[in-house]
Amino acid sequence: MTTLEDYLKRDAELYPSKVALICEEESITYKQLYDRVLQKAEQFHKIYTENQIVSFRAYSSIDCIVTYFALHLAGCVAAPLEKDLPEETFNAIADKLGSYSAPKGSADILYTTGTTGKSKGVIISHGTIIADAENLIDGQGFNHDTVFVINGPLNHIGSLSKIYPIVLLGGTIILVDGLKDLNKFFQAFEYESNKMATFLVPASIRMLLTFSAQMLENLKNKIDFIETGAAAISQADMEALCKLLPHTRLYNTYASTETGIIATYNYNNGRCIAGCLGKPMKHAKLLITENGLIACSGPTIMTGYIGDPERTATILRDGVIYTNDVAELDSEGNLHLKGREDDVINVGGFKVAPLEVEDVAMGYSAVSDCICIAVENKITGQGLKLLVVLKEGQILDKRAIALYMRSKLEPYKVPMQYEVVDKIARTFNGKLNRKFYAQK
Amino acid sequence: MKEKIRDILEEALPLVNVDSQFLFSELDSLGVATILMALSDKFGIKLDATDATPKNFKNLDNLVALVEEKLKKQ
Structure with a gap:
């Protein structure tokens, strides 16, 4: 099986009645999900050409995920964009992306901020998606019983990437539209399972610790693991979370759209070291350059920036991504992030x-x-x-x-x-x- | 009280129309957290996730009522 949709098809055959996705009051099984994906892919076949890059707003909805899979199945490249983009900006990006032809094997274009002020379209291949999925399964213990609460934007690798291991394993996803209504976030955890997991950026952890520490503590026997990433989390917040959730694996991950998912560290291990991001995952290689910057290689890295070979060459050379993240490796091979070397x-x-x-x-x-x-x-x-x-x-x-x-x-x-x-x-x-x- | 809360909101969240009758729908998660944080700080009250309901955040008047209720309970 080489694509996420191959696994989705298998899930529909092996676990047809298992709940795949929940959003608000709607809940659909793997069979229902795959049927909807097939139906939509058929429509896409009629309107889009093979390898066409198709932009859509990444709403936290079942329909959005159906669109994502269906575009892949129709041979298109999915470009989920920020749901709140101004109309004019969305149309400009969509038109521009539509004019490019993506390399063979491309699955997604993810937009990310560039240091020069212009957003870049990162090309993600089907192979990268599977490599990221296997890294997460191996590194964080995703399994068939995992119920993952996605509360972030689906155009961001932090949230989008959680769909990958869940589909590979036939797990369950609950979609929550951000943490605006914290009560809804907590309602998602009323689902009958003690293998629940979620991804929270450090700002969200800060919000939960500040406004709902007790509610979080009440979930200590339900939450199997929480991943954080995308920004630095403070030592104080890490320790507070460890105290509230003593049995939960708490991961700090090094990942970016360009590098894919590279390293992860369970800080609820008694040591709780801030800035530590653990060892490289199964499909990742990393080294620290002479300038103290992280460089990554392996199947999780991007194919390049769409329509911009010059800019691609500034960070991707001979299969290695050179980042602006300053870091060190300790004697045990753990990565420690120290900051960034640009203006971002x-x-x-x-x-x-x-x-x-x-x-x-x-x-x-x-x-x-x-x-x-x-x-x-x-x-x-x-x-x-x-x-x-x-x-x-x-x-x-x-x-x-x-x-x-x-x-x-x-x-x-x-x-x-x-x-x-x-x-x-x-x-x-x-x-x-x-x-x-x-x-x- | 109402004017003070209006000033706090306008200072913290310039994008938000404070006079909206659909304030909650204008906010994102950071906006909600910013309001909870600002009101807690300025009035010395304890607010938590259960207070951040669409009803309490519907408009300025409802936020004023929320703060007054919290102040009374202290």
Whole structure:
């Protein structure tokens, strides 16, 4: 079996009445799921051509997952995009993606933030999906009885990748639309199973610890494991979670859209080391370059950036992905993350290139100059602040500029804090002096 | 009280229309958490996940009622 859909077909044959997906009041079995996928794939066959890249909004819904599988089955490449993208941006990306031809064997295009401010379409192959799935099964103990609560966006590898091992093993997925309604998140755990699992970015863990520690503790005999990743989790939050869930495996994972799922570490092991990401997984190889940066190889890595061989060559050379993540390997071979070597700001697991924010802000009529900087946020760790130099005679209407930026950007890229300044610090050659603000 | 909460929300969440009658639907999970955090901090009250219901977050008036109720119980 070489694709996720091969496994889905097998699941429908072996476990036809097993619950595959639950979302709100709807629950469907593997047979029902596969039948819906077949039906939709047939429709897609009529409207799309082989290997066509098809964009869709990644809603947390059964229909979205059916679309994802059906596109693959119809021989298309699935491009799940952020569900709240402004219409204009969605159409521009969809049109652009539709004009490319993906390499043979491509399954998905996942959009991710680039350091240069422009989002990049990462090509993920069917082989990569299976390798990621096997890494998770081997590294975290996913099994046939696992009931995984997906609460994050399905265009993000953190959540999307959990569909892979579940389908390989015939497990169950419960979809929850974010953590906005924490009560709904907890309701998902009322499902009759003591093999429940979920993925939570550190910001979500922070929210749960702050507002619902008792409810979390009540689940200590139900939650088999929780994975976190995408941003640094604090030692205090790790220890608090270990205390509330003493029997639960708690993983901190190193993964990215480009590298795939590389390493994982169960920090509920009595040692609870912050920044530790464990050893490379079954299908992953990693090394630390002379500059102290992580480089990865193996079947989990991306094929490249769609339509951008030059940019691909900047990070992918001879089958090795060179990241901007600074790390060390200890004497036991465990990976320890130390930070990043670029300007990307991590807002609760979502990576934001300040340049992209500044480019949009400069389009706002009252702005003469600006810089987007990271500020401390109690929930997300880092938040965005825009320092603005106004044009003469203008005043800063915080809501108006925020709404303008929202019309061009995903919500997490819009700064929540604004400050008017007289000038923006620049280096001797006129570039924004980011180090000056980072040190403040 | 209402004006104070309005100011808190406008300061913390510039994208949100504070006068909306569908405030909850305008928020994402970070927005809900930000409001819980800001109201807890500014009024010294204890809010938890069970308070973050669509009803309590429906509009500014309901948030005011939530804070007043919490203050009374203290």
